[in-house]
Amino acid sequence: MANENIINPNTSVEQKQYSTLNLGPTHPATHGIFQNVLTMDGEVIVHSEPTIGYIHRAFEKLAERRPFYQITPITDRMNYCSSPINNIGWHMTVEKLIQAEIPKRVQYLRVIIMELARISDHIICNTVIGVDTGALTGFVYLFQFRELIYEIYEEICGARLTTNIGRIGGFERDFNDKAWKKIDKFLKEFPEALKEFENLVKRNRIFMDRTIGAGPISAERALNYSFSGPNLRAAGVDYDVRVMNPYSSYEDFDFKIPVGLNGDTYDRFMVRQEEMWESMNIIKQAIEKMPSGPHYSPNVPDFYLPPKQEVYNNMEALIYHFKIVMGETDVPKGEVYHCVEGGNGELGFYLISDGGRTPFRLHMRRPCFIYYQAYAEMIKGTNISDAILTMSSMNVIAGELDA
Amino acid sequence: MDSTVQEKVVNIIKENFEAEVLSVESPYNFLTINLKKEKIIEIIQYLYDHNEARFQYLTTLCGIHYPDVKQIAVMYQLHSLTNNWRVRLKIYLPEENPVTPTLTTLYSAANWMERETYDFFGVKFTGHPDLRRILNVEDMIIHPLRKEYPLEDQTREDKKDFMFGR
Incomplete structure (x- = not known):
């Protein structure tokens, strides 16, 4: 429990001294490479000094040397728990730059993929909170469905974790029957499993005792720290990019934005849990309303690779193919900011193009990087077990944190 | 953001800081204001406290290097969650000695963003x-x-052209 009163600076215990504890860089309970040098007063954390950058891969610099379509695999490796959202966010940024009009069907297909990715992201986060409180069952059980989501990705793009899904202008191919069947299977079986998982932990006395009040943050502090996504909503602010600045036809769907009250671990858990239900709701609506049409935009031959048989038989297609692969297509000059609601919050791409084959500058607003700095403040005055829970419930992904 | 709202935001800034505004543009319908570097913190503070604007959410902050003009720009992107207005403020610093006051007094989130920009x-x-x-x-x-x-x-010596027969 967070309690600032535990630390009394005036305690006159003789020979009182703080001990230093290294939590990380590779601690099994932090699920990633995070180092925190904790100053401990017995069991209580007095101060924490986070060090990040252990897996920094210079994405922003790398992007300055790559043609636009080659940047997609870079975005995969940011939040690798929901890489399709990153990919599609990037595609949409470039589409905004080149002012491509995207067919409704592509937008709806993207919504399905992005919501599946959100579910898989939240499955990882929530079940890991379970693991950290001692409930391994939910983790093992729900991971079957994460596997199913990965199989759906596999049907669509051929990859599982770092998906590189879709292209600038649409999808590489339309969803096949197998993919649709798997989506249907997911929608049919997942609610039962999720319900079971909820029954297991939601009103579980041990789980509640561990999580309620652990690592809380107030709405004011969360906003001051530029929180976004489920962590901000758990603190009670209903900011969601999908509603605030709708992209990819999110305005067509009817869904709720769950918010919490205290911003503690339990609220973060519950917000993610409710979001999974809402995501399923969105997917169902998207399938119901699915318009017919092409799975790519015919207006951007400069960016969307032509079909292979065309390349072999048609000179224009061959020229376009060559131009795209060599990155020789012209792009307009300009500055674009596009943001999507990633698994962890507002994922923004600030792209400056000088008309060259690569971006002049690409800055990525990575939600993890921004909200992880509040971690030291959130765990101050709590004990280590709460600090571990706070970290897993914030869903800090090392790839996104370090870029 | 439609153009009337953009004008409104520009007027809010110009009310008090007319002399500070270098230029106003709107690439891809995103209000971008280039400012003189001296009073940037005052301007952001003013936008933060302003009754109507309430730009109290710092979306992101980053640097941009323009080698042609030997300048480093610092871009602040603010968001007013109550109105859903977004604005991008840019200041330009000399390349050899870029110094500007910190924004951490206003937004705690600026801490790591500024460290990243420094880095x-x-x-x-x-x-x-x-x-x-x-x-x-x-x-x-x-x-x-x-x-x-x-x-x-x-x-690097191992990637010289002659290694590849060039």
Whole structure:
């Protein structure tokens, strides 16, 4: 429990001294490479000094040397728990730059993929909170469905974790029957499993005792720290990019934005849990309303690779193919900011193009990087077990944190 | 953001800081205001406190290097969650000694964003509580996102053209 009163600076215990504890860089309970040098007063954390950058891969610099379509695999490796959202966010940024009009069907297909990715992201986060409180069952059980989501990705793009899904202008191919069947299977079986998982932990006395009040943050502090996504909503602010600045036809769907009250671990858990239900709701609506049409935009031959048989038989297609692969297509000059609601919050791409084959500058607003700095403040005055829970419930992904 | 709202935001700034505005543009319908560097913190503070605007959410902050004009720009992107207005403010600092006051007094989130900007561009934020490198190693001597540092190490010997028969 967070309690600032535990630390009394005036305690006159003789020979009182703080001990230093290294939590990380590779601690099994932090699920990633995070180092925190904790100053401990017995069991209580007095101060924490986070060090990040252990897996920094210079994405922003790398992007300055790559043609636009080659940047997609870079975005995969940011939040690798929901890489399709990153990919599609990037595609949409470039589409905004080149002012491509995207067919409704592509937008709806993207919504399905992005919501599946959100579910898989939240499955990882929530079940890991379970693991950290001692409930391994939910983790093992729900991971079957994460596997199913990965199989759906596999049907669509051929990859599982770092998906590189879709292209600038649409999808590489339309969803096949197998993919649709798997989506249907997911929608049919997942609610039962999720319900079971909820029954297991939601009103579980041990789980509640561990999580309620652990690592809380107030709405004011969360906003001051530029929180976004489920962590901000758990603190009670209903900011969601999908509603605030709708992209990819999110305005067509009817869904709720769950918010919490205290911003503690339990609220973060519950917000993610409710979001999974809402995501399923969105997917169902998207399938119901699915318009017919092409799975790519015919207006951007400069960016969307032509079909292979065309390349072999048609000179224009061959020229376009060559131009795209060599990155020789012209792009307009300009500055674009596009943001999507990633698994962890507002994922923004600030792209400056000088008309060259690569971006002049690409800055990525990575939600993890921004909200992880509040971690030291959130765990101050709590004990280590709460600090571990706070970290897993914030869903800090090392790839996104370090870029 | 439609153009009337954009005008409104510009007027809010011009009410008090007319002399500070260098230019106003709207690339891809996103209000961008280029400002003089001296009063940037006052302007952001004013936008933060303003009754109607309430730009109380710092979306992001980053540096941009323009080698042609020997300048480093610092871009602040603010968001007013109550109105859903977004604005991008840019200031331009000289390349050889970029110094600007810190924004951490206003937004706690600016802490790491400024450290990142310092790390990659060498922009010194005066008054920052802990201005150290954040993503790169501490003994690094360059600021890698500046354009004078090409992506590959130019001193490498193993990638010379003759190795490839060129």
